[in-house]
Amino acid sequence: MGPITELTQNVTALQAGVAAAGRIREVEAIGVEPSAPTVAPREDPARETRPAPVLAFRGVTARYGPDEPPAVRGIDLDIPRRGHTAVVGPSGAGKTTLFSLILRFLEPEHGELLLDGRPYRAWSHEQVRARLAYVEQETPVVPGTIRDNLRFAHPDATEAELREVLTAVQLDEKVDSLPDGLDTPLSSTEVSGGQRQRIALARAMLRTPEVLLLDEATAQLDGLTEAALHECIRQRAAVGAVVTIAHRLSTVLDADRIVVLDGGRIRAQGTHRELLAADDLYRRLVEALRIAADRDVASVATV
Ligand SMILES: Nc1ncnc2c1ncn2[C@@H]1O[C@H](COP(=O)(O)OP(=O)(O)OP(=O)(O)O)[C@@H](O)[C@H]1O
Numbered sequence: 694m695g696p697i698t699e700l701t702q703n704v705t706a707l708q709a710g711v712a713a714a715g716r717i718r719e720v721e722a723i724g725v726e727p728s729a730p731t732v733a734p735r736e737d738p739a740r741e742t743r744p745a746p747v748l749a750f751r752g753v754t755a756r757y758g759p760d761e762p763p764a765v766r767g768i769d770l771d772i773p774r775r776g777h778t779a780v781v782g783p784s785g786a787g788k789t790t791l792f793s794l795i796l797r798f799l800e801p802e803h804g805e806l807l808l809d810g811r812p813y814r815a816w817s818h819e820q821v822r823a824r825l826a827y828v829e830q831e832t833p834v835v836p837g838t839i840r841d842n843l844r845f846a847h848p849d850a851t852e853a854e855l856r857e858v859l860t861a862v863q864l865d866e867k868v869d870s871l872p873d874g875l876d877t878p879l880s881s882t883e884v885s886g887g888q889r890q891r892i893a894l895a896r897a898m899l900r901t902p903e904v905l906l907l908d909e910a911t912a913q914l915d916g917l918t919e920a921a922l923h924e925c926i927r928q929r930a931a932v933g934a935v936v937t938i939a940h941r942l943s944t945v946l947d948a949d950r951i952v953v954l955d956g957g958r959i960r961a962q963g964t965h966r967e968l969l970a971a972d973d974l975y976r977r978l979v980e981a982l983r984i985a986a987d988r989d990v991a992s993v994a995t996v
């Protein structure tokens with residue numbers, strides 16, 4: 694029995710190894726992003742002095758695969774250097790795709806994106822991403838302590854900087870109450886969905902990015918998280934650009950301008966009031982957020 698058991702165990706180990714090797718080869722076969730700009734940056738003094746929007750889409754069409762229909766088409770959009778831009782639209786409208794394009798996870802098929810008025814091709818992926826911070830919808834936390842999570846992109850951040858962002862997201866008291874404080878491993882603590890999102894937000898707020906991209910969680914978050922989220926958005930929007938994919942009415946109402954996306958196209962843009970008056974779909978989306986009339990809008994806005 695002994696040798697036979699050993700033999701079957703080894704066959705199992707061999708099979709696992711073969712499968713793992715196959716997956717490693719798959720990863721190795723994936724193309725590597727170019728580390729340098731694909732065209733030399735052209736210095737154009739006239740352009741530099743003009744206050745270009747920090748990000749711009751010019752006739753952008755993109756699809757996920759050669760056989761897939763375009764996920765977004767003919768997108769023309771400017772993201773100003775300051776203020777809060779909210780993107781709303783039905784599920785599958787292409788909202789997350791817009792973020793993937795900004796972050797260069799996906800390349801446009803037609804058209805181009807501009808950063809500081811210069812095409813993305815003239816920047817390296819690293820240069821573009823260094824200007825952005827992204828809070829995902831399903832906020833992941835990395836294995837390690839709270840400190841590791843916060844310093845993920847900036848390992849040299851100081852204690853004072855960490856404290857500042859924790860205060861901004863109203864997690865300072867929670868962290869102080871833990872026996873090991875910032876050195877508490879995240880797996881050992883019970884972190885709620887709201888706290889995870891606040892940790893991700895604190896990570897994104899560290900070293901104040903120029904553009905904060907926030908894909909709001911669809912799940913209902915607690916009031917404290919919602920309040921912390923809005924305070925952070927407001928603070929960042931005063932000095933930089935914030936783009937949110939809004940799933941809550943309070944975020945939509947907070948925005949300086951709103952972009953309505955439908956079927957991969959921009960359908961309308963404007964303020965809440967303008968869109969409420971002019972756009973059917975926007976009205977329906979707002980209604981779906983359980984707001985039918987201005988009376989309710991006012992009451993929610995004051996909460
Ligand atoms: N990785 C992917 N591969 C193939 N198709 C995709 C992929 N991601 C999104 N799509 C398709 O692109 C379109 C736009 O999707 P996107 O994720 O941008 O929608 P969304 O507006 O963010 O929706 P939601 O509100 O549900 O998050 C959809 O038709 C979707 O099926």
Ligand SMILES: [Mg+2]
Pocket residue numbers: 788789790
């Ligand atoms: Mg999405």
